[in-house]
Amino acid sequence: MSKEMSAMPNSMSVSEHTSGSVLQRLGRFAQSVMDHDAVNFWAGKLNPLWSLNQPMARIVAREEAASNSVTLILKPNRHVVLPQAGQHLNVAAEVEGVRIARSYSSSAVLDQPGLLAITVKQVKGGRLSNWLCLQAREGDVLYLGQPFGDFQWPVSPQPVLLLAAGSGITPMISLLRQYAQHAVMGMPLPSKQAVQLHYWVRSRAEACFVEELQALTSIQPNFTFHLYLTQQDLSPAQASQPYAQYGRIQASHFAQQEDLNNSHVLACGSAGFVSTAQQILHTQVASFQAEAFSLPSTHADSANTDPASNQTVEITLQKQQRILTVPSGQSILEALEAQGISHPSGCRMGLCNTCACHKVSGSTKHMISGEQQHEETAALRVCISQARSDLVLDI
Template sequence: MSAKPRPPSSRRNPVSPRHWVSEELFDFWAGRLHPLWTLRRARARLVAREPASADAVTLVLRPNRHFRGLQPGQHITLGVDVDGRRLSRSYSPTPLADGTLAITVKAIEGGKVSQQLAQRAVVGDTFELGQAFGEMTLAPRAGQRLLLLAAGSGITPMRALLRQLDAAGMPAQVDLVYWARRREELCFAEELAALSARHPNLRVQLALTRDPSAPSPRVDAFAFDALGDLTNAQVLVCGPGGFVDAARARLHGQVAALQSEAFTPPVLPDAETGTVQVELRRSGRTLALPRGTSLLQALEAEGLRPASGCRMGICNTCVCGKASGVTRHTLTGEYADEPATQVKLCVNSASTDLILEL
């Protein structure tokens, strides 16, 4: 009796390089021939750069075939080599018609990755590219009422969403309010003005909080009543943690739904002080880490480099096991004391002594 043949999906292909060479070795030598050739990993090459504002630059990246694409409003994690170390940061790209991705990077004082990308990255540089993540996306439909609120770099996902709506004929009534300190810090101002001129149902307001002639109110004092009835509005908010918190408080109970993403964690008003003992079970180390500081930041301050990505609790790259102890969520202030659970290092701090699977 003949053996039953294996299904095609289970047959090994002896010609495939993954069966006779390690992925790391293949990527090393293939990369010598072409910087985007890898066995499985998504990578991207910088093909163009242009200024976006006084302190920001837009980089156009061409991903390799292993990148699975993204929806407007989602994020990707970019791996950048800085001083011999690979660091990861999250950005919200605008997908372009030719398959490239445009990311806009604001140079932050002391920010190693932002300084590298905004000031020193040159055409031809290559980067590790994570697959897309995030749920602040839209399915454009007629009759929608949308309110988009952005501050600083938070305009980048809004730009991608507006381009998606533009391609769909702007079926929704959309208001965008975009906060910046000064006019020269605005990104995409001309593009936003052109979109608004093309679509009567898109209104764009630029709120300049440090305009010397007429400073605009911040989000907590903004006159949302002037935008009309927001009872049925879907609101999307992106910006620093304090901005997102203020927007949520300001619009609580006044809109149908509110989604938000903060690219800096808010500061808890009653943050705990002192230190606790954190045992890293796999490495056999015990560290005294500060309470009230995210575990990711505290571990990095000790010279460790845990895997990380978005640094805002979305992508799950920094998740690790917690064997025991109490953590505090830096975004909500909630405590978690369950043993043998998973914890996101970027948005949790140690409240008591901990044992982590690191």
């Protein structure tokens, strides 16, 4: 075994050197007679991960994470910037001839450096999540974006309170794997840091990473794990588990949090969950940082209360030389997609800026803050913006 392991770096370096040499020659050829897209196409015929500039990754393994979730292990090519724990990546795939992108939290694969893992929850009507969960197989290639997000472990040694609902567990497991790695390596700070994870799911079958989280309590005595089932009564076997409880988030769940007033909170879940957590804790903790994977309902449902949202406006797409009539109550991104316009997107929450475009003129409303913007802007995030007048976009 040791001989095979020692031989592996040499074989990999030869392969990398060979592919790098080929790509350099292709690059010089591309600059002289062809565009990058054409060279990427032919390079991909030789090796699916070969590209002059496109970050990509090949699926090398898949594991069932829960009843409705799958974990994909990815081998990235040389253009991928490896994310930090807690960050997101835009992940895209060709589905029925259309490239669809969404953002997912990624994590390291601790025993296999250089690989990435994403855990995908199957969403009803979600074209990419359904393809990734049901159809994606080993050998398939995914297109990746640059990492983004500042959902990171606090630098100070204060107690940490992690709150996750549903697929909000994915950035938490990324952070906790980093935390566990520090513990295994014997680094002093994490071993003295009190950490609690509270994790809410509808049923036990939908809970991801439970065995891994239980194991972490063994190697890290200052880590505690609480699992809550919100739509399933506890069975006798589940009730006997010290980590399993029943019910939605409430103040009593944090009664045993060590030094709550000095704790740093990281919360991830639906907008409603994050809002409730903040209402319960924001006056009791030192700091509160959150990420939501849905828009706040008060803004998403503003069409019911804002008369302007029931009107239609015209959006002029300069580059495409098209004029569209769209409802002002929709996000501009959704309005474009409803008209058959395939515009780049990722997180659909205003975080990754993939959808940002130049607004030449017109008024827009920010769907989260409610603020209206009337000036020209170089980076309008159309996923969280609504038209409030006729617009001209550089699309």
